[in-house]
Amino acid sequence: MAEKIKVTDLRSALELLKTVPGQLIETDEPVDPHAEISGVYRYVGAGGTVMRPTRIGPAMIFNNVKGHEDARVVIGLLASRERVGLLLGEKPERLGFLLNEAVQNPIQPVTVPNEKAKCQEVVHYVDEPGFDIRKLIPAPTNTEEDAGPYITTGMCYASDMETGESDVTIHRLCLQSKDEISMFFTPGARHLGVFREKAEKFGKPLPISISIGVDPAIEIGACFEPPTTPLGFNELSIAGALRNEPVELVQCLTIDEKAIANAEYVIEGELIPNTYVREDQNTNTGKAMPEFPGYTGEANPKVPLIKVKAVTHRKNPIMQSVIGPSEEHVNLVGIPTEASIIQMIERALPGRLLNVYAHSSGGGKYMAVLQFKKSQPSDEGRQRQAALLAFSAFSELKHVFIVDEDVDPFDSNDVLWAMNTRFQGDVDTIFIPGVRCHPLDPSQSPEYSPSIRDKGISCKTIFDCTVPYHLKDKFKRAKFMDVDPSRFAPKLFKK
Incomplete structure:
Protein backbone atom coordinates (compact mmCIF):
# COMPACT_ATOMS: atom_id res chain seq x y z
CA MET A 1 0.00 0.00 0.00
CA ALA A 2 2.75 2.46 0.94
CA GLU A 3 4.54 2.30 -2.41
CA LYS A 4 1.36 3.32 -4.26
CA ILE A 5 1.40 6.83 -2.77
CA LYS A 6 3.40 9.19 -4.97
CA VAL A 7 4.98 12.02 -2.99
CA THR A 8 4.63 15.37 -4.76
CA ASP A 9 4.09 17.76 -1.85
CA LEU A 10 3.88 17.90 1.95
CA ARG A 11 0.37 16.43 2.12
CA SER A 12 1.18 13.36 0.03
CA ALA A 13 4.33 12.88 2.13
CA LEU A 14 2.17 12.81 5.27
CA GLU A 15 -0.28 10.40 3.64
CA LEU A 16 2.61 8.06 2.89
CA LEU A 17 3.82 8.21 6.48
CA LYS A 18 0.33 7.36 7.74
CA THR A 19 0.60 3.98 5.98
CA VAL A 20 3.75 3.03 7.89
CA PRO A 21 3.37 2.25 11.61
CA GLY A 22 5.42 4.40 13.94
CA GLN A 23 6.26 7.16 11.47
CA LEU A 24 3.58 9.79 12.21
CA ILE A 25 1.41 10.74 15.17
CA GLU A 26 -1.20 13.48 15.64
CA THR A 27 -2.57 15.31 18.66
CA ASP A 28 -5.68 17.44 19.17
CA GLU A 29 -4.40 18.72 22.50
CA PRO A 30 -4.22 22.55 22.48
CA VAL A 31 -0.62 23.70 22.09
CA ASP A 32 1.04 27.09 22.32
CA PRO A 33 3.40 27.84 19.40
CA HIS A 34 5.55 29.81 21.84
CA ALA A 35 8.14 27.22 22.96
CA GLU A 36 5.60 24.46 23.71
CA ILE A 37 5.63 22.71 20.32
CA SER A 38 9.39 22.26 20.42
CA GLY A 39 9.22 21.45 24.12
CA VAL A 40 6.87 18.56 23.35
CA TYR A 41 8.74 17.28 20.30
CA ARG A 42 12.04 17.31 22.16
CA TYR A 43 10.72 14.20 23.96
CA VAL A 44 8.85 12.65 21.02
CA GLY A 45 11.45 12.58 18.26
CA ALA A 46 13.92 15.47 18.08
CA GLY A 47 17.19 13.55 18.52
CA GLY A 48 20.26 15.18 17.01
CA THR A 49 22.28 17.43 19.32
CA VAL A 50 19.24 18.34 21.46
CA MET A 51 20.00 18.10 25.19
CA ARG A 52 19.04 14.72 26.60
CA PRO A 53 16.53 13.26 27.23
CA THR A 54 15.51 13.09 23.60
CA ARG A 55 15.20 10.36 20.99
CA ILE A 56 14.56 9.49 17.36
CA GLY A 57 10.80 9.11 16.95
CA PRO A 58 7.84 9.77 14.65
CA ALA A 59 6.95 13.00 12.93
CA MET A 60 4.16 14.85 14.73
CA ILE A 61 1.15 16.95 13.69
CA PHE A 62 -0.40 19.46 16.09
CA ASN A 63 -4.03 19.97 15.04
CA ASN A 64 -5.00 22.54 17.67
CA VAL A 65 -2.55 25.46 17.65
CA LYS A 66 -3.53 28.35 19.90
CA GLY A 67 -4.25 31.53 17.96
CA HIS A 68 -4.46 29.72 14.61
CA GLU A 69 -7.81 27.98 14.23
CA ASP A 70 -7.47 27.07 10.55
CA ALA A 71 -3.87 25.87 10.58
CA ARG A 72 -1.88 22.89 11.78
CA VAL A 73 1.82 22.48 12.50
CA VAL A 74 3.94 19.47 11.52
CA ILE A 75 7.39 18.95 12.98
CA GLY A 76 10.02 16.24 12.58
CA LEU A 77 9.11 15.21 9.03
CA LEU A 78 12.74 14.36 8.27
CA ALA A 79 13.93 13.68 11.82
CA SER A 80 14.86 10.06 11.15
CA ARG A 81 17.09 8.71 8.42
CA GLU A 82 14.70 5.78 7.99
CA ARG A 83 11.87 8.24 7.30
CA VAL A 84 13.96 10.17 4.77
CA GLY A 85 14.65 6.90 2.97
CA LEU A 86 10.95 6.10 2.98
CA LEU A 87 10.05 9.52 1.54
CA LEU A 88 12.74 9.35 -1.15
CA GLY A 89 12.33 5.67 -1.97
CA GLU A 90 15.87 4.60 -1.04
CA LYS A 91 17.62 2.56 1.65
CA PRO A 92 18.77 4.86 4.47
CA GLU A 93 22.43 3.90 4.08
CA ARG A 94 22.36 4.70 0.32
CA LEU A 95 20.85 8.19 0.51
CA GLY A 96 24.17 9.96 -0.11
CA PHE A 97 24.59 7.98 -3.33
CA LEU A 98 21.03 8.79 -4.39
CA LEU A 99 21.61 12.52 -3.98
CA ASN A 100 24.95 12.33 -5.76
CA GLU A 101 23.21 10.80 -8.76
CA ALA A 102 20.53 13.50 -8.63
CA VAL A 103 23.10 16.31 -8.66
CA GLN A 104 24.68 14.83 -11.77
CA ASN A 105 21.36 14.43 -13.60
CA PRO A 106 19.39 17.63 -12.80
CA ILE A 107 15.89 18.30 -14.10
CA GLN A 108 15.12 22.03 -14.26
CA PRO A 109 11.87 23.41 -12.75
CA VAL A 110 8.94 24.54 -14.88
CA THR A 111 6.36 27.30 -14.41
CA VAL A 112 2.63 26.57 -14.27
CA PRO A 113 -0.33 28.98 -14.62
CA ASN A 114 -1.51 30.79 -11.49
CA GLU A 115 -4.88 29.07 -11.58
CA LYS A 116 -3.14 25.72 -11.18
CA ALA A 117 -1.11 26.78 -8.14
CA LYS A 118 -2.49 25.33 -4.90
CA CYS A 119 -0.33 27.75 -2.89
CA GLN A 120 -2.52 30.65 -4.11
CA GLU A 121 -5.92 29.26 -3.07
CA VAL A 122 -6.13 31.97 -0.38
CA VAL A 123 -4.49 35.40 -0.77
CA HIS A 124 -3.74 38.09 1.84
CA TYR A 125 -2.32 41.41 0.62
CA VAL A 126 -0.28 43.63 2.91
CA ASP A 127 -2.59 46.64 2.46
CA GLU A 128 -5.65 44.72 3.71
CA PRO A 129 -6.99 45.78 7.13
CA GLY A 130 -5.54 43.70 9.95
CA PHE A 131 -2.78 42.10 7.86
CA ASP A 132 -0.22 40.53 10.20
CA ILE A 133 2.12 37.70 9.24
CA ARG A 134 2.37 36.68 12.90
CA LYS A 135 -1.36 35.92 12.91
CA LEU A 136 -1.42 34.37 9.44
CA ILE A 137 1.52 32.00 9.95
CA PRO A 138 1.84 29.83 13.10
CA ALA A 139 5.62 30.07 13.20
CA PRO A 140 6.81 28.49 16.45
CA THR A 141 9.26 29.90 18.94
CA ASN A 142 11.72 27.10 19.72
CA THR A 143 12.58 28.19 23.27
CA GLU A 144 11.39 30.84 25.69
CA GLU A 145 14.52 32.92 25.11
CA ASP A 146 14.35 33.02 21.30
CA ALA A 147 14.46 36.36 19.50
CA GLY A 148 10.94 35.66 18.21
CA PRO A 149 8.90 33.26 16.09
CA TYR A 150 11.06 31.63 13.42
CA ILE A 151 10.36 30.14 10.02
CA THR A 152 12.87 27.29 9.99
CA THR A 153 12.06 25.42 6.77
CA GLY A 154 11.24 28.28 4.43
CA MET A 155 12.43 27.68 0.86
CA CYS A 156 13.85 31.09 -0.02
CA TYR A 157 13.85 31.64 -3.79
CA ALA A 158 15.46 34.58 -5.57
CA SER A 159 17.34 35.42 -8.76
CA ASP A 160 20.53 37.13 -9.86
CA MET A 161 19.60 40.58 -11.22
CA GLU A 162 22.29 40.43 -13.91
CA THR A 163 22.23 36.83 -15.12
CA GLY A 164 18.64 35.83 -14.27
CA GLU A 165 19.94 32.64 -12.64
CA SER A 166 17.80 31.48 -9.70
CA ASP A 167 18.33 29.33 -6.63
CA VAL A 168 16.63 28.12 -3.47
CA THR A 169 18.14 27.95 0.03
CA ILE A 170 17.01 27.69 3.65
CA HIS A 171 17.74 30.59 6.00
CA ARG A 172 17.00 31.67 9.58
CA LEU A 173 13.88 33.87 9.28
CA CYS A 174 12.50 35.75 12.28
CA LEU A 175 9.08 37.43 12.20
CA GLN A 176 9.84 40.98 13.35
CA SER A 177 6.55 42.84 12.79
CA LYS A 178 3.25 42.56 10.95
CA ASP A 179 5.03 42.87 7.59
CA GLU A 180 8.77 42.47 8.28
CA ILE A 181 11.04 39.43 8.49
CA SER A 182 14.76 39.40 9.31
CA MET A 183 16.93 37.05 7.25
CA PHE A 184 20.26 35.72 8.53
CA PHE A 185 23.04 34.92 6.05
CA THR A 186 26.09 32.85 6.95
CA PRO A 187 28.91 34.91 5.39
CA GLY A 188 29.92 33.59 1.98
CA ALA A 189 27.95 30.36 2.28
CA ARG A 190 24.79 30.79 0.22
CA HIS A 191 23.94 31.76 -3.35
CA LEU A 192 21.16 34.09 -2.22
CA GLY A 193 23.74 36.07 -0.28
CA VAL A 194 25.50 36.84 -3.56
CA PHE A 195 22.18 37.84 -5.16
CA ARG A 196 21.36 40.14 -2.23
CA GLU A 197 24.75 41.83 -2.20
CA LYS A 198 24.58 42.45 -5.95
CA ALA A 199 21.08 43.98 -5.69
CA GLU A 200 22.23 46.14 -2.77
CA LYS A 201 25.18 47.37 -4.83
CA PHE A 202 22.68 48.58 -7.43
CA GLY A 203 20.52 50.11 -4.67
CA LYS A 204 17.57 47.91 -5.62
CA PRO A 205 15.34 45.64 -3.53
CA LEU A 206 15.68 41.91 -4.24
CA PRO A 207 12.36 40.13 -4.84
CA ILE A 208 12.17 36.95 -2.77
CA SER A 209 9.57 34.25 -2.17
CA ILE A 210 9.49 31.99 0.88
CA SER A 211 7.68 28.69 0.31
CA ILE A 212 6.79 26.71 3.43
CA GLY A 213 5.56 23.11 3.54
CA VAL A 214 6.83 21.42 0.36
CA ASP A 215 7.91 18.06 -1.01
CA PRO A 216 10.77 16.85 1.25
CA ALA A 217 12.87 16.23 -1.87
CA ILE A 218 12.95 20.02 -2.36
CA GLU A 219 14.04 20.62 1.24
CA ILE A 220 16.96 18.19 1.04
CA GLY A 221 18.00 19.30 -2.44
CA ALA A 222 18.10 22.92 -1.25
CA CYS A 223 20.85 22.13 1.29
CA PHE A 224 23.71 21.54 -1.14
CA GLU A 225 26.60 24.00 -1.15
CA PRO A 226 29.58 24.85 -3.38
CA PRO A 227 31.65 23.35 -4.87
CA THR A 228 29.10 20.60 -5.56
CA THR A 229 26.50 23.16 -6.64
CA PRO A 230 28.36 26.27 -7.85
CA LEU A 231 26.83 29.71 -8.28
CA GLY A 232 24.24 29.50 -11.07
CA PHE A 233 23.15 25.94 -10.18
CA ASN A 234 19.43 25.92 -9.35
CA GLU A 235 19.08 23.34 -6.58
CA LEU A 236 15.39 22.81 -7.39
CA SER A 237 16.75 20.74 -10.28
CA ILE A 238 18.05 18.21 -7.73
CA ALA A 239 14.52 17.66 -6.42
CA GLY A 240 13.40 17.28 -10.03
CA ALA A 241 15.95 14.51 -10.51
CA LEU A 242 14.93 12.80 -7.26
CA ARG A 243 11.30 12.69 -8.41
CA ASN A 244 12.12 12.25 -12.11
CA GLU A 245 9.89 15.19 -12.96
CA PRO A 246 10.36 18.95 -12.72
CA VAL A 247 9.42 20.99 -9.67
CA GLU A 248 6.47 23.24 -10.52
CA LEU A 249 6.84 26.97 -9.88
CA VAL A 250 4.29 29.75 -10.16
CA GLN A 251 4.60 33.48 -10.74
CA CYS A 252 4.11 35.46 -7.54
CA LEU A 253 1.23 37.95 -7.37
CA THR A 254 3.02 41.04 -6.03
CA ILE A 255 6.71 40.62 -6.94
CA ASP A 256 8.71 39.64 -10.01
CA GLU A 257 9.70 36.23 -8.72
CA LYS A 258 8.42 32.67 -8.61
CA ALA A 259 7.42 30.35 -5.76
CA ILE A 260 6.84 26.62 -5.32
CA ALA A 261 3.36 26.03 -6.72
CA ASN A 262 2.11 23.37 -4.29
CA ALA A 263 3.59 24.85 -1.10
CA GLU A 264 1.36 25.19 1.95
CA TYR A 265 2.34 28.86 2.44
CA VAL A 266 4.15 31.41 0.31
CA ILE A 267 5.42 34.74 1.59
CA GLU A 268 6.09 37.30 -1.13
CA GLY A 269 8.46 40.14 -0.30
CA GLU A 270 11.56 42.15 -1.03
CA LEU A 271 14.96 42.27 0.64
CA ILE A 272 15.38 46.01 1.21
CA PRO A 273 18.81 47.42 0.31
CA ASN A 274 20.92 48.91 3.11
CA THR A 275 18.25 48.16 5.70
CA TYR A 276 19.15 46.11 8.76
CA VAL A 277 17.66 45.32 12.15
CA ARG A 278 18.82 43.78 15.41
CA GLU A 279 17.56 40.20 15.40
CA ASP A 280 16.27 40.32 18.99
CA GLN A 281 14.84 43.84 18.81
CA ASN A 282 11.48 42.65 20.18
CA THR A 283 12.74 40.49 23.04
CA ASN A 284 16.21 41.79 23.98
CA THR A 285 17.26 38.29 25.04
CA GLY A 286 20.59 38.42 23.23
CA LYS A 287 19.68 35.03 21.73
CA ALA A 288 18.48 34.02 18.29
CA MET A 289 17.30 30.37 18.23
CA PRO A 290 18.75 26.91 18.90
CA GLU A 291 21.23 26.01 16.15
CA PHE A 292 22.61 22.70 14.89
CA PRO A 293 25.63 22.44 17.26
CA GLY A 294 23.19 22.20 20.20
CA TYR A 295 23.61 25.73 21.51
CA THR A 296 21.34 28.75 21.15
CA GLY A 297 22.91 31.14 18.67
CA GLU A 298 23.59 34.75 19.58
CA ALA A 299 21.21 37.32 18.16
CA ASN A 300 22.86 39.07 15.25
CA PRO A 301 23.03 42.84 15.76
CA LYS A 302 22.63 43.60 12.05
CA VAL A 303 20.56 41.36 9.77
CA PRO A 304 18.94 42.19 6.42
CA LEU A 305 15.22 42.89 6.35
CA ILE A 306 12.46 41.53 4.12
CA LYS A 307 9.42 43.73 3.57
CA VAL A 308 6.41 41.47 3.04
CA LYS A 309 4.00 42.22 0.17
CA ALA A 310 1.57 39.31 0.49
CA VAL A 311 0.96 35.90 2.02
CA THR A 312 -0.76 33.17 0.02
CA HIS A 313 -1.62 29.66 1.17
CA ARG A 314 -3.62 26.53 0.58
CA LYS A 315 -6.97 26.05 2.27
CA ASN A 316 -6.45 24.77 5.83
CA PRO A 317 -2.69 25.12 5.51
CA ILE A 318 -0.05 23.08 7.33
CA MET A 319 2.91 24.93 8.80
CA GLN A 320 6.13 22.92 8.75
CA SER A 321 8.81 23.53 11.36
CA VAL A 322 12.09 22.05 12.52
CA ILE A 323 14.06 22.20 15.76
CA GLY A 324 17.48 23.61 14.92
CA PRO A 325 19.64 21.04 16.75
CA SER A 326 17.39 18.09 15.90
CA GLU A 327 18.03 15.01 13.79
CA GLU A 328 15.96 16.73 11.11
CA HIS A 329 18.75 19.26 10.61
CA VAL A 330 21.26 16.38 10.54
CA ASN A 331 19.42 14.79 7.63
CA LEU A 332 18.62 18.00 5.78
CA VAL A 333 22.25 19.12 5.56
CA GLY A 334 24.09 15.89 6.31
CA ILE A 335 22.82 13.79 3.42
CA PRO A 336 23.79 16.46 0.83
CA THR A 337 27.15 16.65 2.62
CA GLU A 338 27.56 12.90 2.14
CA ALA A 339 26.70 13.24 -1.55
CA SER A 340 29.26 16.02 -1.97
CA ILE A 341 31.98 13.95 -0.30
CA ILE A 342 31.12 10.88 -2.37
CA GLN A 343 31.33 12.90 -5.58
CA MET A 344 34.67 14.50 -4.71
CA ILE A 345 36.40 11.30 -3.53
CA GLU A 346 35.01 9.09 -6.28
CA ARG A 347 36.46 11.40 -8.92
CA ALA A 348 39.93 11.26 -7.39
CA LYS A 476 40.13 -9.85 11.43
CA ARG A 477 36.90 -9.70 13.41
CA ALA A 478 35.43 -12.84 14.93
CA LYS A 479 33.35 -14.73 12.36
CA PHE A 480 29.87 -15.93 13.30
CA MET A 481 27.64 -18.44 11.56
CA ASP A 482 25.52 -16.83 8.85
CA VAL A 483 21.90 -17.81 9.61
CA ASP A 484 18.37 -16.65 8.83
CA PRO A 485 17.19 -15.14 12.14
CA SER A 486 13.58 -14.83 10.95
CA ARG A 487 13.15 -18.60 11.47
CA PHE A 488 13.73 -18.15 15.17
CA ALA A 489 12.38 -14.64 15.84
CA PRO A 490 9.87 -13.85 13.07
CA LYS A 491 8.41 -10.79 14.82
CA LEU A 492 11.82 -9.14 15.03
CA PHE A 493 13.00 -10.09 11.54
CA LYS A 494 10.12 -9.72 9.11
CA LYS A 495 10.94 -10.57 5.51
Missing part, protein backbone atom coordinates in the same frame (compact mmCIF):
# COMPACT_ATOMS: atom_id res chain seq x y z
CA LEU A 349 39.98 7.74 -5.88
CA PRO A 350 37.36 5.68 -7.74
CA GLY A 351 36.07 2.52 -6.08
CA ARG A 352 37.73 2.95 -2.71
CA LEU A 353 35.13 4.88 -0.71
CA LEU A 354 32.36 2.47 0.26
CA ASN A 355 30.16 4.89 2.22
CA VAL A 356 30.11 8.09 4.27
CA TYR A 357 27.99 9.29 7.17
CA ALA A 358 27.67 12.93 8.21
CA HIS A 359 27.34 12.09 11.87
CA SER A 360 24.45 13.23 14.03
CA SER A 361 26.74 14.55 16.76
CA GLY A 362 28.14 17.09 14.32
CA GLY A 363 24.72 18.29 13.26
CA GLY A 364 25.34 16.88 9.78
CA LYS A 365 28.11 19.43 9.24
CA TYR A 366 31.05 19.05 11.62
CA MET A 367 31.82 15.33 11.51
CA ALA A 368 31.98 12.67 8.82
CA VAL A 369 32.80 8.95 9.00
CA LEU A 370 34.39 7.54 5.85
CA GLN A 371 34.24 3.81 5.16
CA PHE A 372 37.30 3.11 3.03
CA LYS A 373 38.61 -0.11 1.48
CA LYS A 374 42.31 -0.77 0.96
CA SER A 375 42.64 -3.46 -1.70
CA GLN A 376 46.38 -3.35 -2.38
CA PRO A 377 49.57 -2.09 -0.71
CA SER A 378 49.54 1.15 -2.73
CA ASP A 379 46.17 2.05 -1.16
CA GLU A 380 47.90 2.72 2.16
CA GLY A 381 47.83 6.46 2.70
CA ARG A 382 45.03 7.03 0.23
CA GLN A 383 42.52 6.89 3.08
CA ARG A 384 44.06 10.09 4.42
CA GLN A 385 43.97 11.62 0.97
CA ALA A 386 40.24 10.81 0.95
CA ALA A 387 39.83 12.67 4.24
CA LEU A 388 41.55 15.73 2.77
CA LEU A 389 39.20 15.55 -0.19
CA ALA A 390 36.23 15.43 2.19
CA PHE A 391 37.36 18.73 3.72
CA SER A 392 37.52 20.19 0.21
CA ALA A 393 34.06 18.89 -0.65
CA PHE A 394 32.45 20.52 2.38
CA SER A 395 34.24 23.48 3.93
CA GLU A 396 32.36 23.40 7.26
CA LEU A 397 33.53 19.87 8.08
CA LYS A 398 35.70 19.79 11.22
CA HIS A 399 36.44 16.12 12.05
CA VAL A 400 36.84 13.09 9.78
CA PHE A 401 36.96 9.52 11.08
CA ILE A 402 38.18 6.85 8.66
CA VAL A 403 37.19 3.19 9.19
CA ASP A 404 37.70 -0.08 7.31
CA GLU A 405 35.15 -1.96 5.24
CA ASP A 406 34.23 -4.25 8.17
CA VAL A 407 33.08 -1.29 10.32
CA ASP A 408 29.58 0.16 10.03
CA PRO A 409 29.98 3.96 9.63
CA PHE A 410 26.40 4.50 10.80
CA ASP A 411 26.94 2.65 14.09
CA SER A 412 28.72 4.95 16.56
CA ASN A 413 29.66 2.05 18.83
CA ASP A 414 31.31 0.28 15.91
CA VAL A 415 33.23 3.44 14.97
CA LEU A 416 34.40 3.87 18.57
CA TRP A 417 35.38 0.19 18.64
CA ALA A 418 37.60 0.84 15.63
CA MET A 419 39.05 3.87 17.38
CA ASN A 420 39.81 1.79 20.48
CA THR A 421 41.41 -1.14 18.67
CA ARG A 422 42.81 0.31 15.41
CA PHE A 423 44.01 3.77 16.44
CA GLN A 424 47.01 5.22 18.23
CA GLY A 425 46.68 8.90 19.05
CA ASP A 426 50.29 9.89 18.37
CA VAL A 427 50.40 8.00 15.06
CA ASP A 428 46.90 8.21 13.60
CA THR A 429 45.80 11.78 14.36
CA ILE A 430 46.42 14.41 11.70
CA PHE A 431 45.93 18.07 12.65
CA ILE A 432 45.26 20.82 10.09
CA PRO A 433 45.19 24.07 12.10
CA GLY A 434 44.04 27.52 11.09
CA VAL A 435 41.35 26.54 8.58
CA ARG A 436 38.04 28.36 8.12
CA CYS A 437 35.12 26.25 9.33
CA HIS A 438 31.82 27.52 10.84
CA PRO A 439 31.17 30.38 13.30
CA LEU A 440 28.41 28.60 15.25
CA ASP A 441 30.90 26.27 16.97
CA PRO A 442 31.66 28.15 20.23
CA SER A 443 35.10 26.52 20.46
CA GLN A 444 36.16 28.15 17.19
CA SER A 445 37.05 31.54 18.65
CA PRO A 446 40.12 33.40 19.94
CA GLU A 447 38.53 33.33 23.41
CA TYR A 448 38.82 29.53 23.41
CA SER A 449 42.47 29.50 22.33
CA PRO A 450 44.92 32.28 21.38
CA SER A 451 46.02 30.05 18.48
CA ILE A 452 42.68 30.79 16.79
CA ARG A 453 42.98 34.05 14.87
CA ASP A 454 39.31 34.70 14.10
CA LYS A 455 35.86 33.40 14.94
CA GLY A 456 35.01 30.44 12.74
CA ILE A 457 38.61 29.28 12.26
CA SER A 458 39.32 25.76 13.50
CA CYS A 459 41.85 22.97 13.72
CA LYS A 460 40.48 20.34 11.40
CA THR A 461 41.39 16.82 12.46
CA ILE A 462 41.61 13.39 10.83
CA PHE A 463 41.23 10.28 13.00
CA ASP A 464 42.60 7.38 10.97
CA CYS A 465 41.00 4.30 12.53
CA THR A 466 41.97 1.97 9.69
CA VAL A 467 44.29 -1.01 9.94
CA PRO A 468 47.65 -0.61 8.13
CA TYR A 469 47.37 -2.68 4.94
CA HIS A 470 50.26 -5.01 5.82
CA LEU A 471 48.58 -5.89 9.16
CA LYS A 472 45.06 -6.61 7.86
CA ASP A 473 45.35 -10.35 8.57
CA LYS A 474 46.01 -9.61 12.26
CA PHE A 475 42.84 -7.51 12.69
